[in-house]
């Protein structure tokens with residue numbers, strides 16, 4: 190897929206921005222706070238129906254306005270052109286998504302059609318952060334390739350909330366009444382059936398994903414470090430287990446934890462407590478690795494994600510790289526930007542074009558877009574400012 194153009198209206202600091210894109214690298218350049226990342230966020234709305242980081246559409250609407258609107262044209266691998274429109278009306282807090290004239294009501298049906306791989310500063314939490322950050326990463330990757338998984342994950346989250354509500358009530362009363370017990374029962378069963386599906390899918394995903402990570406690493410690192418990504422589910426499981434077997438184990442562990450659950454008022458067993466272990470040469474990344482190794486690992490994961498999604502979605506993902514080169518040393522950035530923009534259409538934000546100096550030749554396929562104060566400006570305007 191390629192993104193041919195985008196129009197942003199009342200979208201953060203972009204009042205009325207129209208952009209045409211090139212098929213290889215699109216560098217978005219400008220000082221901090223000018224609206225570069227906002228452009229990437231708009232592309233995320235077009236491709237995923239939502240922001241890649243804002244939880245709340247309301248904060249995206251330009252201050253003082255009551256709606257935003259993003260339009261764009263996508264060119265799919267097999268040649269079809271699609272016009273996308275995402276609009277949000279603050280008065281009714283409603284986001285709408287259109288492909289051509291047709292409104293898409295079920296947003297999850299869009300996920301995976303227009304895959305994107307995002308690398309942004311927030312992503313450092315994937316390797317540095319908590320297990321929840323790693324679960325979020327694999328969930329987003331699996332979601333882009335499996336609609337069933339999205340539905341299971343949403344339903345699991347809803348079930349967990351309901352079940353925790355009953356448990357926290359029990360914790361407050363310091364007991365589980367017969368009525369509470371009766372209302373807990375169906376939620377426990379729902380948690381177990383949905384949860385087992387999620388666990389099995391994650392196990393399967395990590396088994397399939399591992400070779401992609403090794404390949405990506407081999408492509409970007411010269412010194413032959415061996416990366417590993419391993420699933421460490423709370424409920425032991427192999428991808429070949431039957432759902433019934435995982436459910437049975439799950440039920441048993443919940444029973445064992447019942448007293449603790451009533452004491453703490455929360456569900457203590459399930460995929461919401463899984464860990465995904467990253468390691469290099471057999472050593473845990475979190476405990477043993479340097480800053481540089483963390484960054485390289487993250488880039489490796491993202492390149493692996495690219496190839497994985499390309500295959501699973503039968504559509505070439507677009508890369509959105511937000512500020513990633515500010516922190517990498519020069520030769521490495523140069524190599525990386527060259528490598529990535531050979532794979533796919535790439536959008537890269539940076540405050541200075543120096544990171545591209547040796548990597549890219551500006552030509553028909555590559556361009557610099559200068560952004561100032563929420564609008565594109567010419568290079569000349571940029572220099573004379």
Ligand SMILES: Nc1ncnc2c1ncn2[C@@H]1O[C@H](COP(=O)(O)OP(=O)(O)O)[C@@H](O)[C@H]1O
Nearest residue numbers: 201202221222223224225226227248250251252
């Ligand atoms: N809802 C909003 N309305 C108006 N301006 C906004 C809104 N949200 C963010 N901004 C502005 O957008 C700018 C940040 O844009 P961003 O794309 O993150 O900058 P950068 O070029 O550093 O990537 C800031 O000036 C911020 O005030």
Ligand SMILES: [Mg+2]
Nearest residue numbers: 225226512538
């Ligand atoms: Mg930014």
